[in-house]
Amino acid sequence: METPITIIGAGPAGMTAALFATHTGAKVRLIDGNERVGRKLLVTGSGRANLTNQHMDANLFACADPAWMKTLLGQFGHAELIAFLESIGVLTYSTPDGWCYPVSESAQTVVEAFDNALRLAGIELVLNTKVTAIRSDKQSYSLTLDSGVVLNSERLIVAAGGKAYPTLGSRGELFGSLKALGHTVLPLTPALAPVTCDMTPYKKMLGVRLDARASLYEGTTLLAETTGNLIFNEWGLNGPAVMDLSHHISARSGAKLELRLNPLFASELTLRTLIARQRSTPTPLRILLGAVLPPKLPPVLLAKAGFSMDVKINELNDAQIGKLFRLLTALPFKVTGVRGFEYCQVSAGGVPVSEVDPLNMRSRTAPNLALVGETLDVVGPCGGYNLQFAFSSGAVAGTKINN
Numbered sequence: 336m337e338t339p340i341t342i343i344g345a346g347p348a349g350m351t352a353a354l355f356a357t358h359t360g361a362k363v364r365l366i367d368g369n370e371r372v373g374r375k376l377l378v379t380g381s382g383r384a385n386l387t388n389q390h391m392d393a394n395l396f397a398c399a400d401p402a403w404m405k406t407l408l409g410q411f412g413h414a415e416l417i418a419f420l421e422s423i424g425v426l427t428y429s430t431p432d433g434w435c436y437p438v439s440e441s442a443q444t445v446v447e448a449f450d451n452a453l454r455l456a457g458i459e460l461v462l463n464t465k466v467t468a469i470r471s472d473k474q475s476y477s478l479t480l481d482s483g484v485v486l487n488s489e490r491l492i493v494a495a496g497g498k499a500y501p502t503l504g505s506r507g508e509l510f511g512s513l514k515a516l517g518h519t520v521l522p523l524t525p526a527l528a529p530v531t532c533d534m535t536p537y538k539k540m541l542g543v544r545l546d547a548r549a550s551l552y553e554g555t556t557l558l559a560e561t562t563g564n565l566i567f568n569e570w571g572l573n574g575p576a577v578m579d580l581s582h583h584i585s586a587r588s589g590a591k592l593e594l595r596l597n598p599l600f601a602s603e604l605t606l607r608t609l610i611a612r613q614r615s616t617p618t619p620l621r622i623l624l625g626a627v628l629p630p631k632l633p634p635v636l637l638a639k640a641g642f643s644m645d646v647k648i649n650e651l652n653d654a655q656i657g658k659l660f661r662l663l664t665a666l667p668f669k670v671t672g673v674r675g676f677e678y679c680q681v682s683a684g685g686v687p688v689s690e691v692d693p694l695n696m697r698s699r700t701a702p703n704l705a706l707v708g709e710t711l712d713v714v715g716p717c718g719g720y721n722l723q724f725a726f727s728s729g730a731v732a733g734t735k736i737n738n
């Protein structure tokens with residue numbers, strides 16, 4: 336008798352793979368070390384689950400081969416995901432900047448909808464059970480469970496995630512087995528992580544939250560640039576603007592890196608116009624800066640530029656104003672690293688996408704094996720890209736595993 340298709344990992348990738356595999360008429364078994372399915376999904380988007388993005392674009396992923404991602408998203412992209420979520424009872428809406436959330440504003444309702452769909456589809460759920468090793472003979476895969484039991488399966492989907500946020504279940508324990516099956520495993524590093532910096536010059540700005548353009552430099556070379564929200568902490572910077580740069584930092588351990596923040600990326604012209612209008616008046620510069628910046632920022636900037644707190648705009652010459660704008664549009668931060676796996680949203684590294692066929696997510700190395708989600712070396716930016724990748728790769732693997 337044919338063994339069920341076995342899927343390791345009941346995260347977004349594994350659950351989606353399981354549901355699509357049952358559409359093909361196959362029997363499916365889904366194993367997870369946690370007591371319930373979708374444990375990490377439950378905490379995504381600060382409990383709101385940013386499920387996807389209206390502006391889904393293969394080129395925005397840190398993926399060695401954008402064409403690979405385009406092929407995958409071409410089969411199951413944003414529109415297909417919205418329709419699939421609706422089919423299991425999850426309605427979505429999108430914010431003006433394209434970030435998509437459940438109408439319920441609750442990741443819990445998404446996890447419950449998945450749980451219900453898995454049970455309705457008759458999927459065998461094997462929870463609270465860890466797979467400790469995968470071996471293959473020519474006929475099938477044998478999975479050793481933490482109970483000591485060995486399960487056999489002719490077709491296997493590995494959806495066991497990466498190493499991010501290990502308390503939620505994914506600790507990278509199966510990469511050794513994937514290596515033994517012939518796969519390369521690129522070093523795993525934190526991504527979408529808070530960035531640690533020398534905050535000594537910015538101590539008075541702790542707790543400030545603002546939108547900024549963040550540019551990451553190694554010497555004079557611009558490595559990457561993003562725009563978004565960020566928050567100042569005693570150990571460094573957090574928020575999408577810097578998290579989207581963090582994989583570049585993890586990949587360059589020991590390098591001398593500098594972050595330059597431009598909080599005026601959208602308001603420089605407004606400030607220049609305001610200053611030009613008030614140029615001959617005794618208006619304190621602090622007041623003018625306060626028109627476009629959070630109140631804790633102007634005193635720090637004035638001190639850093641070497642001006643007194645009460646300097647008036649008519650006391651400054653054009654060169655001094657030019658110097659101020661150069662500082663304001665490129666506030667320098669000495670980068671010391673990124674926070675660890677405990678604080679990051681995804682991990683970079685894992686199995687390279689070149690070893691998996693994006694048309695079916697099958698391994699190019701081992702027969703009847705598919706690899707999906709964060710197990711692969713893909714990092715999307717903040718905004719729903721990583722969940723979209725998990726869902727897309729799961730849907731394609733589940734659909735194609737049986738043929």
Ligand SMILES: Cc1cc2nc3c(=O)[nH]c(=O)nc-3n(C[C@H](O)[C@H](O)[C@H](O)COP(=O)(O)OP(=O)(O)OC[C@H]3O[C@@H](n4cnc5c(N)ncnc54)[C@H](O)[C@@H]3O)c2cc1C
Pocket residue numbers: 343344345346347348349366367368369373374375376378379380381384385386387464465466467494495496497499500503504505506507508509679680681707708709710718719720721722723725
């Ligand atoms: C705090 C936080 C917030 C996030 N917010 C967002 C967001 O809003 N939008 C977004 O797009 N992305 C977000 N992400 C990223 C997103 O959660 C991941 O990209 C996604 O969960 C990856 O899905 P996956 O199915 O590949 O892996 P996972 O979700 O990690 O699932 C893998 C599953 O495999 C199981 N497993 C692992 N090893 C074994 C084993 N040996 N035996 C049995 N089971 C095993 C684990 O228990 C786990 O349930 C966030 C991540 C975090 C940590």
